[in-house]
Amino acid sequence: MSRTVAFIGLGHMGGPMAANLVRAGHRVLGHDLVESAVGTAAEAGVEPAASAAAAVAGAGLVVTMLPAGHHVLGLYDEILAAARPGTLFVDCSTIDVADARTAHERAATAGMRALDAPVSGGVVGAEAATLTFMAGGGEAEYAEARPLLEAMGKKAVHCGGAGAGQAAKICNNMILGVSMIAVSEAFVLGERLGLSHQALYDVASTASGQCWALSVNCPVPGPVPASPANRDYRPGFAASLMAKDLGLAANALREGGVHAELGLRAAELYAAYAERAGDTEDFSGIVRTIRDANGDRT
Template sequence: MVSGTTVAFIGLGRMGGPMAARLVAAGHRVVGHDLVPELLDAAAGRGVEPAASAVAAVAGADAVVTMLPTGRHVLALYRDGGLLAAARPGTLFLDCSTIDVADARTAHEAARDAGHRALDTPVSGGVAGAEAGTLTFMAGGDAEDFARAEPLLSAMGARAVHCGAAGAGQAAKICNNMILGISMIAVSEAFVLGESLGLSHQALYDVASTSSGQCWALTANCPVPGPVPASPANRDYRPGFSAPLMAKDLRLAADAARAGGVASELGLRAAQLYAEFAGSEGAEQDFSGIVRTVRQRSAPPTDSAPPTDPNGTPA
């Protein structure tokens, strides 16, 4: 789609707002809607034309981008909300939400049955990536539709990967975020272990970031203040990618693992830990704040008797 395409953008929150603004900056006409008036006003300040409703936003659009909390919201808007009925035949629907694979496939089928084109295109990169235009898009759907969507995806991000048929984008997203969630817990545990051993955060970072412990959770989103100035740890864990969103993604991954009979012991445990964290002190924090939970649950070292062998003799 060339510059000047009319894009309807539904869902202008922390991710959707900057994504819509990137489309405006690329020369596209963007008509947006959000249920929160403050978000709609903020988007208008960045060049998005506000619409009174989602249905009004899609009238005359060449493409529709949705960024919504759950699959339930996507399906309700597509069908009961009248979005598919209001769009012109052949409109390209791009759902950037992170939802269940089955819901993504259902949404895709509903769009196709209504005479439209559709891709599931969840994103990775968080709010910082949305603002900077460095997101990665994971797309599921027909190759022809992916080719049509690429100019829009390129305007909002740095990379778009066609992962396969409908639902494949969502599958890639939940697998990727299962890796991320497990990694963040592992990095957090390592830093707390280092603290207990008298190792400075900087020393551990300098070693792990240039050796086999290197990972995105460490080098881009380090869970302790200091080593990575841009990480949320230096802003009292104000979210880039919030703990509730990580909990949601890990729940989707855990549900898929159970349904598929996959022995995902670490994934299931990570989902449990993030559900607990997001439901309590982590509700308004970045997902890297899980380090605080690890620290709180760690018992302080105590003097104890020397270890013994199985017969009770001091080792």
């Protein structure tokens, strides 16, 4: 069934996601503070709105995709009063679990409904509509949002109550960050031991070392032609975004009193890497910093 959707945040992720909703037959009212992002989205059929409040006022469901928790909460303070009573707010940003729960509370206080639904899959997944959504909130809210999530991705999982989607996201990305460091260290060790990248890949990709960081986003050029390593680490999932997600995981580990040496160390390594690489390199480029630490150049 066609819906009128307000989409706030039309950047590298939000723009393609909004475009996929248009392709699925929905009317999408879009807003972003960056005019060029609005223009690109408009080319894909998104109707520009003069303000976030104007977009929300004309919609039956609101999707947000913003950089951080304070952006989401600030926006909610601005737009909740403009929405129709009972409107469902679906936040696809990756933010702190506590901020997600606060967003749910503010929506409920304003007479609205909420779902936190962060994504995995990066810009490539956003463009191809192959994202995975991790949703937190009520069963009814998830059921209502699910057709739209499936228009933007290949899989949606209801993870539990408010904040559960964010919890699943940071746990998943902690696994990914630690895995990428391990795979990168293994390739640097293999280089020292005289192994070719292809030989190590051919063994590990079909043995117990197999993982997504190896088989899909391989950190060295050659074995996986589609990996960013073959494009000088032009980002699919930028180093800065991995550093952000691991920072959220590290905060949750500390607040929860969880002893997790690898998760905390991965957060430190990616924070340092992101200071240099920022948005310009894929997170798999951390293999370069591992080589540098060993005095290697490849």
